[in-house]
Amino acid sequence: MKPTVPLLLLVLLTVAQLSQAQVWTSFLDFSRILPSLSRPANHSRIFYAVMFDAGSTGTRIHVYTFIHSDSAELPVLDNEMFHSVKPGLSAYADYPEMAGQTVRVLLKVAKKTVPRLEWKRTPLVLKATAGLRLLAAEKAQALLTVVQHVFDESPFLVPDNSVSIMNGTNEGILAWVSLNFLTGHLKAQSKKTVGILDLGGGSTQITFLPKLRETIENVPVADYVARFDFFNSTFELYTYSYLGNGLMAARLAALDALGAEGLEWQVFKSSCLPKKFRDEWSFGGVTYQVSGHPDGDAGYKLCYQEVLKVVKGIIHQPYELEDTNVFYAFSYYFDRAVDAGLIDDVQGGMLEVRDFKKRAKEVCNKMAKYPPTNPFLCMDMTYITCLLKDGFGFKDRTMLQLTKKVNNVEASWALGAMLEYFHNLKIH
Template sequence: MKMKLTVPLLLLVLLSVTGLSRAQVKTSLLDLTDNMWGILPSLSRPANHSRIFYAVMFDAGSTGTRIHIYTFIQSDSELPVLDNEMFHSIKPGLSAYADSPEMAGHTVRMLLKVAKKTVPRLEWKRTPLVLRATAGLRLLAAEKAQLLLKQVQHVFDESPFLVPDNSVSVMNGTNEGILAWISLNYLTGHLNAQTKKTVGILDLGGGSTQITFLPKLRKTIESVPVADYVARFDIFNSTFELYTYSYLGNGLMAARLATLGAVGAEGLEWRVFKSSCLPKKFRDEWRFGGLTYQVSGDPDGYAGYKLCYQEVLKVVKGIIHQPYELKDSNVFYAFSYYFDRAVDAGLIDGVRGGMLEVRDFKKRAKEVCNKMTKYPPISSFLCMDLTYITCLLKDGFGFKESTVLQLTKKVNNVEASWALGATLDHFHNLNIH
């Protein structure tokens, strides 16, 4: 009985020494006692046996810049225990400042204030600072992307944190999918040597979309169109061989652009891009990737689900490869814009998330698209977005309508994204190849 009383006291002392607030200590206690997958240090050991350390990871996406500040407890296992995450985001993404790079530096400087408040001052010089940019910068001209990254590097170099080599870079899309898979399987407790069951990931960003899962059938690996669809990484003295691919230009915002026929278009100041996926009387400006487009519904034509589906199909058909094995082989977690649009459509709760079948997206897309004139949706793009998600899942990846997806924003109170996987990779060099 005595031991049970001393454990929380020991943790309180351990955590309060690091400068965490009472509220953070409370959540840390809850997280710690919820033994993630048996790699917590044994509490009968001396308190100094486990060391608390921090890491700061920036996710520079196409529609926003996010900061993840992780608190870890080093354990005897190969991977540390994640104790806490502080998350903050700012819109728009760095790519919106392609013509004024100093604003990108300002964005990062603002977010660094959050890191300074979260990480104890004594730990600053030991806490690594890393930024990885995704499709927003991959879609930009190389010299513009480099100027943005140079500004970020300057802000990093003048900060009091530890700035590792290659701390600021554009991440390739394949790594984005693999690292998101690592994050989700770490958080759901499937990332260990004995695991037979893992979860697949579907990530829908603004500029690109990723699919990653661990195949059960050899034919899935053998039937890929090119070797790029297979990636390996090492952990726990074993190699994981994943089916993974990132489709640049198939993120939700980039798909809107392609649906509207506006990719690489000239004369943006006078051209109007029309779509059957938009309400007939709708006309507005829409910004993406630092450019402004005039968009509208088709006032003389028809609007609705069928016509909209034909429009978005050309963004998917012949581009997205259908893996040999998808049917019932994996549980898939879907996040980012899959989650956001499901919330906007009233399909799931914005805090808890939930399980959806692919047909639920289809049903709601039909309802939204076919009633745009009667009931204006929350967003004028909701019909287009839901139809694109339906098309991407069905005609793109080849999921059955009855496939169940786990829609989530957070797992164990941690953001579902590649950022945690990238942080674990930074500390452990998972040898992704």
């Protein structure tokens, strides 16, 4: 049975500024809430929502289809149309009009998915993450302005504040909402929840519902705790977003390339790269010359020391991780596990933390024996191992659920963000 969409109507309440009493009396009458059309409003009982995820390495579009049941149940999430393009909007920091073209291309997916008669009632939202958070404020704003213009030209419903940069805390919380909604753990009677580990290009998030009070009491600063109301209950989560500890940003830090000058002549070397490897690598619209140490050593131990400086003293270890909720790991955790041959690229699978460590050692110590088809795999796998073990403090035998989709829906914060538009989560 597919999970129901909780409190969908309450969001529409926020959009339409109806009173609670009005909402419940008009529970089945969407014509009073959605924009009017020339035919009976939403007579098919199907409605849609479009969410853009503007990440550091790509832009993704999620087109959600919801069905309102004939019974007294809340609407259900029927399916998702997903599409992505690379690079991310931040790559166009100096050419914002090109970012607008990226959004126009993805809007064609929405137009093909959402019936024309439903366009005017379908909310269109874009939230940018670490890629834009890492940019200078004026460059980030220029990109958002172009996207807003494209949205305003579109035939869809454009809510207030439909184009924005999402802060890291919300990114972690909304990913938690998405995964727990999709796994059926947000039902009022549910006693269990799942934790989330999200590894993006620019930032990484950890979010879970602690069972021990000491976990909340032992956070370094109050920003590690977030409370929000959902299902007439208040959740108190351990959550934090580490800007600069996403996979691509971590590469820069490990290479000592952060904020470096003279990029046209400087070569950034690493023991995590094959000795004879030298090439260009781009992130955030900037191109770097990178290579291995042609006359030096390479391998797992040296690589681990390089990536450890990206983690040590930065990542806080929660008081409670063992014997807590199952953790779902996605985004680059999933992608690199696939690249390393640890899981199936469709089914995903359960892995122990030590599986990352074992494969990282194998990849790093055999770099010289194979052509560098994926030259950063040693660095990436070693960083993931270091992040999980020396960063968050997971034990070798801790099991992680590596996933890309749950119930055919992308594992990300995007669904949670759309639910936020449907209902004010009151995050604080």
